[in-house]
Amino acid sequence: MNSSTLSSTHKIVPVASTETHARFGPKLTNSLPGPLAQKIVADDNRLLSPSYTRGYPLVVKRGRGCRIEDVDGNEFLDFTAGIAVNSTGHCHPEIVKAIQDQAAELIHMSGTDFYYDLMPRVAQRLSAIAPMPGPHRFYFGNSGAEAVECAMKLARYHTGRQNIISFFGSFHGRTMGALSLTASKPQQKRRFAPFVPGVTHVRYPYAYRGCSGGPQAEEEFGLGCARFIEEKLFKTTLPPEEVAAIFVEPIQGEGGYVVAPNAFLYEIRRICDRYGIMMVVDEVQSGAGRTGKWWAIEHSGVEPDIVCIAKGIASGMPLGICMSKAEVMDWVPGSHASTFGGNPLCLSAALATMDIIEREAMANAASVGAKALARLRTWIDRYEIVGDVRGRGLMIGIEIVKDKQSRTPVGSIRDRIVELAFGSGLLLLGCGETTIRLCPPLIVKQEEVDVALDTLEECIAAAME
Missing domain, CATH: 3.90.1150.10 (Aspartate Aminotransferase, domain 1)
Structure with a gap:
């Protein structure tokens, strides 16, 4: 409409x-x-x-x-x-006060070129609630799409590989890299090709549209969707040693609020471990406490390599975050940056937001x-x-x-x-x-x-x- x-x-x-x-x-x-x-x-x-x-x-x-x-x-x-x-x-009121107080002290100094304490403070808070073991490293951008772009580049840089797997129904953003991963609606891609090469889409375990059984059937369906990658894709068109990452939403957002069965996420993790592939979870919409845990992936117990964060983490201020295991974020100065990423107002709002989420x-x-x-x-x-x-x-x-x-x-x-x-x-x-x-x-x-x-x-x- x-x-x-x-x-x-x-x-x-x-x-x-x-x-x-x-x-x-x-x-x-x-x-x-x-x-x-x-x-x-x-x-x-x-x-x-x-x-x-x-x-x-x-x-x-x-x-x-x-x-x-x-x-x-x-x-x-x-x-x-x-x-x-x-x-x-x-x-x-706590978010408003945090923004007002910070605005009176410092609005911008570009954390990509200089230092201020809010960046490591927010990073330490996030590290304490990360869904995978530390140590961790963090990149600050301005949106979910920027967090995804960072994760794409990081996965390719760290692994030295070029290919990425994403899922039908996924939404990862509308910038060209994120859009290349997205497979939600045709209008989002119409007349924008060519896209970033090396992206392959496979079926997401949308249980209501894929099976008619109960919870056990849904788990088996999810397992089958994941195994297709190894049993078919890797044996026909996509060499596993050339795959840098698998991007997955634990709950597809724009795709219809579709919850991935735990068996599917377990199997994706196993495949990534077997072939040295980065498991990237997009928590842009499902993270920051929305599902009753800090991250939707925590409901499964699966531990990712990279996490994309945005939306609810700063209560309306533009902040996108790429969080990874420390050994994964191994690129050198100049590899990636953002002028406004990690803006002091946004980071202050994020600290206040995390206080409220944790408290109540x-x-x-x-x-x-x-x-x-x-x-x-x-x-x-x-x-x-x-x-x-x-x-x-x-x-x-x-x-x-x-x-x-x-x-x-x-x-x-x-x-x-x-x-x-x-x-x-x-x-x-x-x-x-x-x-x-x-x-x-x-x-x-x-x-x-x-x-x-x-x-x-x-x-x-x-x-x-």
């Missing part, structure tokens, strides 16, 4: 009015979009790049916690968190997310169009289908549900071909989750009419 093609008003789905809804729910005072929003959307359509994707005409003025206020005074429950970025909510937000994501998943899974039996519910912590996907038997994806119904939710004051995003994603701030209250799920359930029912 594009906001310029949407109608000027959005249908509001009635939701049962309770004291909880009155206190924790959205507050809509104008039609959507309101007059100020309509003007800004028109200006945006005239002036901004048409490559941006906007699902509905939300024009944001301010945010606090899990709430967004638009320019016309409407207040929404935000279950997007700026695409899983605002991990501590909007404008958390990660445990809250695990607890509140488990309750949400339990409730959502009852919808599979209740609603014919809810085909699957999956996720960990507060990274939850709801797959919308035509019917249970065919499992036919219907993106148009998914988009309709998201649009109805907007009209009812709940901000959602889609992902994959036909999935609704729930990725609220990690500090979301149980009452806010209850209101959001009540609203979403009413929107699903309305979309079926």
Whole structure:
């Protein structure tokens, strides 16, 4: 959808009015979009790049916690968190203070040419929570795509090899190297070839679309997807001694919030160990406490060689991080750098963010997310169009289908549900071909989750009419 093609008003789905809804729910005072929003959307359509994707005409003025206020005074429950970025909510006072205090001392001095203590301080904090044994080394950039670009270059440099394996459904970014790994939507690649050579895509263990059994069948399916690399790819078209890295998302983000079976991750690790390949995990969307652990890979116990970090690690400030085992980051000065990477404001925000995640937000994501998943899974039996519910912590996907038997994806119904939710004051995003994603701030209250799920359930029912 594009906001310029949407109608000027959005249908509001009635939701049962309770004291909880009155206190924790959205507050809509104008039609959507309101007059100020309509003007800004028109200006945006005239002036901004048409490559941006906007699902509905939300024009944001301010945010606090899990709430967004638009320019016309409407207040929404935000279950997007700026695409899983605002991990501590909007404008958390501790984050704001950290940024303000740092801005009064130093805004920029380029850590690629000079030194300041924030860089080793953040590195030490991250090393203490790394999903693989230390010692570690860190590279600071500005985004998830930059973290991935760093990991690509590092893997090639360290191994002296040129080829990389990625997975269908993956999203690693839109810069040319990261885009070469990405295999999420054809529009992301259309008319941009040639891409960085040496990338091979293989099947990701999307269990709902690959097998019809229970947990054991899903594990076996995951094992088969991984073994294809060794048993077919390495014996036909791709010599294993020429493979530098395998890039994998423990939970595919833009691909549909698809959780990889543990057996798949174990087997990828075994293959990497056998052939001297770097295992790179992309934790850009799944990391920073979102799944109830610091890193989604920790749910499996698998230890990677390189980790890509961004989004929620700095609560909205632009920070991308490539973390590796120390012996892997063996390149020499001048091999890779970034003028703005590791900006003092961003690193200060990251330290404050990690404090909040460790103190309360990660445990809250695990607890509140488990309750949400339990409730959502009852919808599979209740609603014919809810085909699957999956996720960990507060990274939850709801797959919308035509019917249970065919499992036919219907993106148009998914988009309709998201649009109805907007009209009812709940901000959602889609992902994959036909999935609704729930990725609220990690500090979301149980009452806010209850209101959001009540609203979403009413929107699903309305979309079926």
